[in-house]
Amino acid sequence: MNADKKxxxxxxxxxxxxxxxxxxxxxxxxxxxxxxxxxxxxxDPKALxxxxxxxxxxxxxxxxxxxxxxxxxAAPGLMGNAGPNFYAWVMGASHPAGxxxxxxxxxWGQNSGLYATAPAAAVAEEVSMKxxxxxxxxxSDCGFGFTTGATMAGFTCLAAARNEVLSRAGWSIEERGxxxxxxxxxxxxxxxxxxxxxxxxxxxxxxxxxxxIAIDGEGRMSASDLAARLSEHDGPKIIIAQAGHxxxxxxxxxxxxxxxxxxxxAWLHIDxxxxxxxxxxxxxxxxxxxxxxxxxxxxDGHKWLQIPYDTAFAIVKDATALRRAMTIAASYLNAPxxxxxxxxxxxxELSRRAxxxxxxxxxxxxxxxxxxxxILRHCDCARRLASRLxxxxxxxxxxxxxxxxxxxxxxxxxxxxxxxxxxDEVIAEIQRRNRCxxxxxxxxGKKIMRVSISSGETDFDAIxxxxxxxxxxxxxxxxxx
Numbered sequence: 126m127n128a129d130k131k132x133x134x135x136x137x138x139x140x141x142x143x144x145x146x147x148x149x150x151x152x153x154x155x156x157x158x159x160x161x162x163x164x165x166x167x168x169d170p171k172a173l174x175x176x177x178x179x180x181x182x183x184x185x186x187x188x189x190x191x192x193x194x195x196x197x198x199a200a201p202g203l204m205g206n207a208g209p210n211f212y213a214w215v216m217g218a219s220h221p222a223g224x225x226x227x228x229x230x231x232x233w234g235q236n237s238g239l240y241a242t243a244p245a246a247a248v249a250e251e252v253s254m255k256x257x258x259x260x261x262x263x264x265s266d267c268g269f270g271f272t273t274g275a276t277m278a279g280f281t282c283l284a285a286a287r288n289e290v291l292s293r294a295g296w297s298i299e300e301r302g303x304x305x306x307x308x309x310x311x312x313x314x315x316x317x318x319x320x321x322x323x324x325x326x327x328x329x330x331x332x333x334x335x336x337x338i339a340i341d342g343e344g345r346m347s348a349s350d351l352a353a354r355l356s357e358h359d360g361p362k363i364i365i366a367q368a369g370h371x372x373x374x375x376x377x378x379x380x381x382x383x384x385x386x387x388x389x390x391a392w393l394h395i396d397x398x399x400x401x402x403x404x405x406x407x408x409x410x411x412x413x414x415x416x417x418x419x420x421x422x423x424x425d426g427h428k429w430l431q432i433p434y435d436t437a438f439a440i441v442k443d444a445t446a447l448r449r450a451m452t453i454a455a456s457y458l459n460a461p462x463x464x465x466x467x468x469x470x471x472x473x474e475l476s477r478r479a480x481x482x483x484x485x486x487x488x489x490x491x492x493x494x495x496x497x498x499x500i501l502r503h504c505d506c507a508r509r510l511a512s513r514l515x516x517x518x519x520x521x522x523x524x525x526x527x528x529x530x531x532x533x534x535x536x537x538x539x540x541x542x543x544x545x546x547x548x549d550e551v552i553a554e555i556q557r558r559n560r561c562x563x564x565x566x567x568x569x570g571k572k573i574m575r576v577s578i579s580s581g582e583t584d585f586d587a588i589x590x591x592x593x594x595x596x597x598x599x600x601x602x603x604x605x606x
Contacts, residue, residue, distance in 0.1 A: 136188045143189030148228075151196035156207065156221065160582065163559035164205025173202040205562060209582035212591065213564035215371075215399050215529075218580040220431040226486035227433045230479050237479035238453075238469035240461035247461065250468055250481030256488050257438060260405040260496060261424075263417060268444030270451065270472030271480045273435040275398035278423035280324040281439035281472055283363070285450040286392040286421060287328055289443070290361035293390065299449070303329050310358045312336045312391070313365040314346040314377065321365055321396050342569070343525055344370035348381035355389045362391035368413055368422075369400020372568045372575060374507075374528030376400060380415030393419040398437075399579065400528060402429045406497045409504065412527060426480075429500060429529075431581040432487055436480045439472060447471055503529045503578040506588040510576065513592035519603060523569055531576040532568055535599055536606075545572035547602055554598035561591045 136144065168176070176198035206216040235243035237250070254269040268285075272278045287309060288298045294307045311330060313321065315337045325334070336358065339350040346366060355362065364386050366377040379395070386393035395401065395416055401424040403409035404416065416422070420443065426436035441447035452470045461467050469475045491499070504527075511526045514533065523532040536547040552565050552574055566575045576591070 140188050143187070144192050147189045147192040147196070151192070152224065155200070155203070156224075159205060159208035162205065162208070164208055164211045164562035165556055165559045166202045166204060168201030173198075176201070206580065207582075209580055209584065209587035210561040210590065211580055212576045212578060213562050214575075215425075215428045215577040215579045217425075217428045217431040218582050219427075219433040220487045220490060220581060222490035223431065223433045223483040223487040226483040230482045233479070233482075235479040236476050237481070238475040238477055239458060239467050240465050241459040243479055244465075246479035246481055247465060247468055249479070249485045251466055253481050253484040253488060254438075257484075258440070260493065261401060261422070261440075262404050262410070263422070263440060264442060266444060268441040268447030268471055270439040270441075270447065271468060271484070272437045272439055272472050272474075274320075274427070274437045275396070275423050275425045276320040276323055277473065278425070278437040278439040279321055279394070279396060280327055281447070281451065282394050282421035282423050282441055283324055283328055283365075285441050285443070285446045286363050286394055288450045289420075289446045290363060290392050294361045307360050309334060309361040309363060310336050311363045311365065312338055312351060312354060314338050314344065314367060315340050316344045316370065316372075317365060317367060318371055318396055318398070320398070343373045343375035345375050346377040346382065348378050348385065351382060352385055355385055355391070362389055364391045364393045366393065366395050366419070367400070368395050368397035368403070368416060369528060370530070372530060372532045372566060372573065373524035374400065374530035375525070376403075376412045376527070378415075379413065379418065383415050383418035386420075387418075392421070394421045394423070395419045397422050397424045399425060399428045402496075402500055403528065405493075406500050408501065409528075426484060429503075429579055430484075430487060430496070431491075431499075432480075432483055436484060444471075499581055500529075503583060506578050506583060506585060507531055507576070509585060510578075510588050510592055513589070514595060517596055517599065520599060523571070523573060529578040532566075533574045533576065533595075534571045535574070535602070537571060541570065547606060548572040548574060550602045550605075551595070551598045554601060555594050558594060558598070561594045563591075563595075 205211050207218045235246045237243040237246035240247040250271055258265055258267060270281050272281055290309060291298055291306055296306045311334050336354050338354060339347040366379060366382050368376050383393055401422055404413045421441045424438050426432035426438060427434045448470045451472060453475050507526050507529050511522045511531060514520050515522050519536050521534045521537040523534055535551050536544050552563055555561055555563050563574050566573055
């Protein structure tokens with residue numbers, strides 16, 4: 126009997142304690158070091174593979190030893206996005222309160238799809254949802270789903286949109302599926318984010334469904350072109366607008382777009398992966414004027430809110446439409462108590478991580494004023510960096526700095542090939558020095574260095590370091606050229 130019991134234990138109490146202590150020590154050391162270590166990984170692909178590709182153990186090993194081996198193998202291959210000097214993409218820094226809550230989430234091991242399987246998780250989501258809708262200044266009775274990221278949040282919202290606009294046209298997806306349904310036209314800006322196209326593809330949309338709307342120099346959708354194109358098409362319509370262009374941070378004209386949506390009976394979705402957070406700050410909220418008139422919104426939590434990966438929010442004004450698109454029903458899935466909700470009725474997954482605990486913890490740790498301070502600080506940092514760089518010969522800030530994004534061109538007057546090469550060399554030099562981390566993209570016919578300021582640790586000191594590193598790299602490249 127003792128042997129059977131020993132075999133049934135995943136770990137002894139001492140081994141479990143050792144594993145948790147090893148994880149705490151490795152995590153604590155990493156976070157203490159993150160402000161001063163280089164943000165780029167130090168390991169090359171072969172070294173990283175060699176560290177992980179050890180023989181598969183024949184017999185169980187002590188969990189604490191496994192965790193120490195894992196931390197040692199991973200350390201050289203970890204990116205520095207949790208630190209203050211990472212600007213390559215819009216990636217948050219995982220607030221310590223969220224990290225600690227995430228540990229508890231894993232330890233508790235709750236399957237949060239149903240209230241019945243995880244009552245505490247369901248209520249944590251429900252309360253966090255209430256706080257978030259207050260921050261975004263959106264109706265309190267919206268449908269709200271917790272998803273992995275903005276791609277799946279967009280997928281969730283657009284699934285509700287697809288089903289609803291077809292229902293208005295007399296077609297029930299639930300009864301008849303998508304084959305043979307009336308064709309839906311999807312109106313979106315020429316520079317809509319790639320994740321939106323991915324979500325639409327997952328939902329069965331293709332190029333013939335897309336009506337691409339002209340944009341201005343900041344990537345904002347043209348309301349006049351949208352009006353003209355809407356008038357050319359009958360049948361079901363979905364409009365997708367954008368809060369926070371990936372390169373410029375710009376916002377589409379939501380008030381005009383919402384009026385057109387209402388006139389033409391279209392569903393209006395706003396991709397607000399990071400830009401919708403402007404609504405959490407009174408001084409930036411005017412950038413999102415009219416966004417409250419949309420039918421749905423997708424927004425990340427693991428970007429600007431600093432929730433540990435992975436968390437995003439799918440918000441739909443018509444909660445019934447969201448439930449109709451997402452609900453999974455079966456006799457063995459117990460209904461929640463009256464007045465409570467099953468999370469799986471609002472997002473695609475039935476079995477999933479209890480994301481609400483970390484969201485609840487980070488919102489409490491930051492508070493409303495902490496969220497506002499962080500967002501405003503990052504936007505101030507963006508303006509400060511632009512001010513430091515724009516007077517340097519051969520450097521051009523290509524966007525109006527309205528949020529946390531900068532698009533920077535080096536040698537902008539050179540021919541395209543030379544300009545791209547010199548910009549690549551600047552980026553490579555900054556990465557080689559490894560005090561800051563940046564990356565590139567293509568925009569307005571030029572190669573650019575994108576700067577995304579979204580780490581909770583980033584402040585003026587960090588931005589001044591980035592300015593110095595950028596200028597030093599550009600001057601070196603310019604002299605060499």
